Amino acid sequence: MATASSCEEQEPVTIADRVFNQLREAILGGKMAPGQKISEPELASSYGVSRGSLREAIARLESCNLVERKPNVGARVITLSIEELMEIYHIREALEGMAARLAADNMESEEISELRKIVETQRNEISGGNYAYFLKEVDLDFHFRIIQGSRNRRLIRLLCKDLYDLVRFYRASFSASSPRPEEAYQEHSAIVAAMERGDGEMAELLMRHHIRASRENARRSFEAMQDEPVTGQTARQ
Amino acid sequence: MATASSCEEQEPVTIADRVFNQLREAILGGKMAPGQKISEPELASSYGVSRGSLREAIARLESCNLVERKPNVGARVITLSIEELMEIYHIREALEGMAARLAADNMESEEISELRKIVETQRNEISGGNYAYFLKEVDLDFHFRIIQGSRNRRLIRLLCKDLYDLVRFYRASFSASSPRPEEAYQEHSAIVAAMERGDGEMAELLMRHHIRASRENARRSFEAMQDEPVTGQTARQ
DNA sequence: TCATGATCTTTTGTCGACAAACCTAGAGAA
DNA sequence: TTCTCTAGGTTTGTCGACAAAAGATCATGA
Numbered sequence: 001m002a003t004a005s006s007c008e009e010q011e012p013v014t015i016a017d018r019v020f021n022q023l024r025e026a027i028l029g030g031k032m033a034p035g036q037k038i039s040e041p042e043l044a045s046s047y048g049v050s051r052g053s054l055r056e057a058i059a060r061l062e063s064c065n066l067v068e069r070k071p072n073v074g075a076r077v078i079t080l081s082i083e084e085l086m087e088i089y090h091i092r093e094a095l096e097g098m099a100a101r102l103a104a105d106n107m108e109s110e111e112i113s114e115l116r117k118i119v120e121t122q123r124n125e126i127s128g129g130n131y132a133y134f135l136k137e138v139d140l141d142f143h144f145r146i147i148q149g150s151r152n153r154r155l156i157r158l159l160c161k162d163l164y165d166l167v168r169f170y171r172a173s174f175s176a177s178s179p180r181p182e183e184a185y186q187e188h189s190a191i192v193a194a195m196e197r198g199d200g201e202m203a204e205l206l207m208r209h210h211i212r213a214s215r216e217n218a219r220r221s222f223e224a225m226q227d228e229p230v231t232g233q234t235a236r237q
Numbered sequence: 238m239a240t241a242s243s244c245e246e247q248e249p250v251t252i253a254d255r256v257f258n259q260l261r262e263a264i265l266g267g268k269m270a271p272g273q274k275i276s277e278p279e280l281a282s283s284y285g286v287s288r289g290s291l292r293e294a295i296a297r298l299e300s301c302n303l304v305e306r307k308p309n310v311g312a313r314v315i316t317l318s319i320e321e322l323m324e325i326y327h328i329r330e331a332l333e334g335m336a337a338r339l340a341a342d343n344m345e346s347e348e349i350s351e352l353r354k355i356v357e358t359q360r361n362e363i364s365g366g367n368y369a370y371f372l373k374e375v376d377l378d379f380h381f382r383i384i385q386g387s388r389n390r391r392l393i394r395l396l397c398k399d400l401y402d403l404v405r406f407y408r409a410s411f412s413a414s415s416p417r418p419e420e421a422y423q424e425h426s427a428i429v430a431a432m433e434r435g436d437g438e439m440a441e442l443l444m445r446h447h448i449r450a451s452r453e454n455a456r457r458s459f460e461a462m463q464d465e466p467v468t469g470q471t472a473r474q
Numbered sequence: 475t476c477a478t479g480a481t482c483t484t485t486t487g488t489c490g491a492c493a494a495a496c497c498t499a500g501a502g503a504a
Numbered sequence: 505t506t507c508t509c510t511a512g513g514t515t516t517g518t519c520g521a522c523a524a525a526a527g528a529t530c531a532t533g534a
Binding site: 014015016049050051052053056071072073074 | 516517518519520524525526527
């Protein structure tokens with residue numbers, strides 16, 4: 001089955017495209033530390049491309065909010081504080097709530113059935129004691145399908161291309177996961193139930209509640225990591 | 238008084254900055270038609286800069302969603318259909334609703350007093366029969382201040398820098414204004430009242446209602462323009 | 475010892491030139 | 505007439521080089 005996780009990532013056609021994808025994966029995969037300087041000559045020779053192409057790739061990374069650039073100074077990988085992560089969660093709450101409302105109106109009934117199947121898969125994985133990587137993939141699949149179901153192309157781009165990248169970046173840079181599978185399953189199930197009834201308003205409320213809970217969970221796990229910095233890479237530059 | 242309408246536009250420091258600002262103003266001011274091809278050699282010589290700098294400016298316009306680029310083909314000014322404008326309004330509804338909720342919690346009481354003053358200014362202008370340019374400025378000021386009051390920097394950037402530009406672009410390209418001053422005043426006043434009570438949830442609901450009404454107004458005025466294309470530049474390429 | 479300033483190196487911003495891809499116009503065949 | 509294919513011109517993608525700005529280093533003086 002085609003996993004919907006990688007939300008329509010088009011294959012590179014130009015050199016700048018390729019370098020952009022590679023750099024993006026390097027940043028999201030944690031291979032470049034937050035705040036790290038991006039040296040144009042160094043990276044250009046490392047990727048074997050000219051500085052011009054690299055600069056275009058950097059410009060695109062900047063438009064994804066993955067790097068910050070200062071004139072005449074250069075570009076750095078962003079640093080996400082916990083406050084900024086909270087900001088992102090607030091935006092996600094508003095936008096994914098709207099997406100759930102629109103999806104309840106616009107998704108075909110068979111698409112909603114597939115959503116139900118995803119949630120059941122999630123339940124089986126949990127009862128099987130599987131808390132691993134696959135579970136996170138299923139979670140992403142659930143959210144992405146609802147976002148796609150909104151049929152609002154700009155909303156889809158905003159959420160999948162920009163905001164989810166940032167959350168992924170935060171997870172990579174702080175190596176903070178701490179999912180809460182049982183609660184998430186319950187909430188997902190309730191959201192799908194509302195959509196099955198065609199109740200967009202309730203779907204929105206439940207989705208917002210779900211993301212709010214996820215936000216509080218992230219905040220708590222951050223504070224726990226602060227108190228006990230045993231292996232915590234508190235990247236505080 | 239410093240008008241908050243121009244949401245912190247930093248002055249250009251590099252050539253690409255300057256060209257970006259000029260092109261942006263040209264597009265938003267209606268001097269470049271929707272869908273118009275952006276020829277790099279032509280514009281570069283017209284602005285007296287090299288193609289490299291111009292390409293960087295275009296890349297930044299693309300990140301604002303004001304131009305679309307296809308590899309090996311080139312860039313065009315975007316064309317906003319009415320459906321896409323409706324998409325933008327849905328996003329604004331979600332985000333500005335959230336902004337109003339956060340602003341109710343985070344704005345100082347004196348800031349809220351200034352909001353009240355703005356709404357009163359609006360009422361005076363309306364009762365004075367002044368439906369002109371200034372009224373739209375006041376409206377923008379109202380919305381921008383609430384957005385700023387959310388204290389959520391990413392939300393501020395998203396709304397002021399990206400989405401409002403697109404609405405402004407749509408107004409310029411379709412020359413569709415048709416405000417509804419009385420209703421807008423009532424709704425603004427109710428929003429401020431909720432914020433004065435510190436009722437963030439109600440502020441969010443009222444803001445969403447306000448933007449929903451604005452969306453329906455835009456849709457109606459579009460349909461009216463469709464039926465009676467006397468001077469309507471139905472830019473349907 | 476510390477602050478201050480000058481000099482030098484590195485990095486970024488900008489430019490012009492070349493190669494590849496695309497679009498267009500015209501000739502030829504069905 | 506209409507379709508197809510080719511040739512030409514134009515535009516974009518890419519590259520290396522130069523100038524200006526920022527940062528680093530070291531010397532000087534209080």
